[in-house]
Amino acid sequence: MEFTFSEEQEQFREMVRRYLADRSPTTVVRETMETDLGFDPALWADINRDLGLAAIAIPEEHGGQGFSWVETCIALEEAGRALLCAPLVSTSLAGLAIALAGDEETKSDWLPRLAAGEVRGTIALTEADGNWDANQASASFADGRLSGAKHYVLDGASADVFVTNAMTDQGVRLAVVAADQDGVSAVGVTSLDPTRRLASVTFDAAQARILPHSSEAAISAVFDAALVAIANESVGGAAALLEETVEYVKMRHQFGRPIGSFQAVKHRCANMLLEVELAKSAAYYAAQAFAEGDDQAGTLASAAKASAGDAYLLAARDAIQLHGGIGFTWDNDTQLWFKRAKHNEVIFGDPTFHRERVMQNGGI
């Protein structure tokens, strides 16, 4: 296990950060979140052409960059910092699932196009009951056809391909379903976080292809990848909130001095830093453990998700608080990150759910 990033990883991070600061400042976020699509196809094309973000963890032989989930998580952390409106988490997870569990034909069919950003994918593993356990599904698959309904699907309305779970005669398996067919109906739902699109997707005898290596362990691994992705995205957003808040309280004067000179404010900022750094450590460690196929990867993924969920929310709440009244306005940017924090708290399981998962795995 490494406790620093390599020079190359740091340079990659810098590059992504600068690119997104330039191409996705908050003004762009606000414009994009008002659109029907929820992302800018031109920006999506550019981040893939210029930085290859969707290709990071896809194997080279399938048109990817051949890096690991650690590098993907560096990009996601920066995307989280910038609140990038793009189907990056979703497409990355779809690519990971197919690379992990698909056969050669499915991989060749989808991975190169996912890597290039030509098509967008997502994972659809949760049903109406909001149960995040991806190894349970009431959707069913038989004779090449899949039927069922999935909910809370990230970027579901704009995805070209779904990786979903269904009960087969061999147990629950993952399957690939192309969006562009009659049996697939994806309807956007209004998301609490306007920067993140969610959909309900109904499969009605849709043509589907089973990913043959999607054992229970593999399905759990896809879930773990999602947890680690969201955790790393979250610490990026939380750090951005902290930095902006510190700048604000240095600048804002009341009672004749910067409010950041008052201990009530100063100490709250110090506490935010502590929580964010602890969550970062957990997110980074979990990403490595996942990439290395560590035995404890699932436990660490849940630990990171719980920690990041709490830390991002704390940072968001404290950021609003320390901005005073304007923190509650639509026009102040803090509320955008707050809504992402609320979203990330819940998606793929909230901190309470994941603490229980840590304990079921015997603790850490």
Next chain:
Amino acid sequence: MPSESSVRQEVRAWLEQNWSPDQSLIAWRNTLADSGWGMPAWPKEWFGRDLEQALLPVVDEEFARANAVGVARTGVRHLAASTLLEHGNEEQKQRFLRRILTGEDSWCQLFSEPGSGSDLAGATSRADTNDDSNGGWTVNGQKVWTTSAHHADFGLLLARTDWDQPKHQGLSYFILDMHQEGVEVSPLKQMNGHASFNQVFFTNAFVPPENRVGTAGQGWQIAMTTLMHERRGADGLRSYARERDLPGQVYEEERVELAHANEPYKWYPQRAGRVDLVMDRAAETGRIDDPSVRQEIARLLIRARSSEWTARRARAAQEKGRPQGPEGSLGKLASSHVARQASHVHTLISGADALLGGDDSPRDGMIAEILISVPATSIAGGTDEIQHNIIAERVLGLPKEPRMDTGPFRDVKRN
């Protein structure tokens, strides 16, 4: 510049030639001191070999391999030695350094006072210049939270010599002979029943002219050196001597020395929360099945591990020569949170047994000791409040508050 392998060869050969457990500890340590292998990073002229820091682990490894005992490092000795090496004059180094390394002298730190804890520079113990033929200073006042003062031969004393200067500028640093009539040590009993610390009272105690370290008014800077070394030691970067269960006179004498030195710190693992006991305790009480207890256990374990990983990030960055990020300043505050959560978890796990004290408490009194020792963690060595200030001001760059204590010290409000 010596290489790793050349140093290794040299130490190994020297140890093969010179190390034997069948001699007195002091005799061995004198040999060590003279060879420079006892403190190899020290200057050649003072018991060292001018070895670069990065090669120290090689020396440590060879000593461990040979099971060779090192110089005396326990207690405040190492702090005294580092301070004297940096700020002492030649004559002071001559007088004190060897006996620090052999362990013949033990030292204590006389910094904190009842009226100056967090505000360490607000010390009011006075060292007044003697205008008689003895010269030197007469010391009156009181120190507190002094570990092992009752065994100490010498103390590192921070005292006020000038009341007209602003707070930090009126302090000077002295070496105080603890075995004199004017120095009285009394134990300080803690809420957990232990008395690891003392109060030290000075009534016309004498400091001879040759015992001031540095110049007049330099006390605060020198104290900062001492504290910096203390902080460095506290992060666990250095390996401390542990009792070895081997036959031989040197080992026997070392065991006695270590048992003595470690005695005040017996309860320190308990004040840190004993996270290591949590899962076993939860299993043996059946509380492992209680969903709300499981939540609190998970919170604790995640926080404790994250805190370790954060410290390792800081250490790794330092080893790679990268600039220190915020992760290096959070350790103490993080441990304080962990300890508090651990106390909460042990209470939940123990149920009604958390009412019991002494030996009636579970695990031979260990649980009770945790519950009544944890309050120390957020206070000792820098309170949580001070940590928050340091993090906010030095790491986040937030502005300081207006000060009320920048004028002549005699005018500063105090209790």
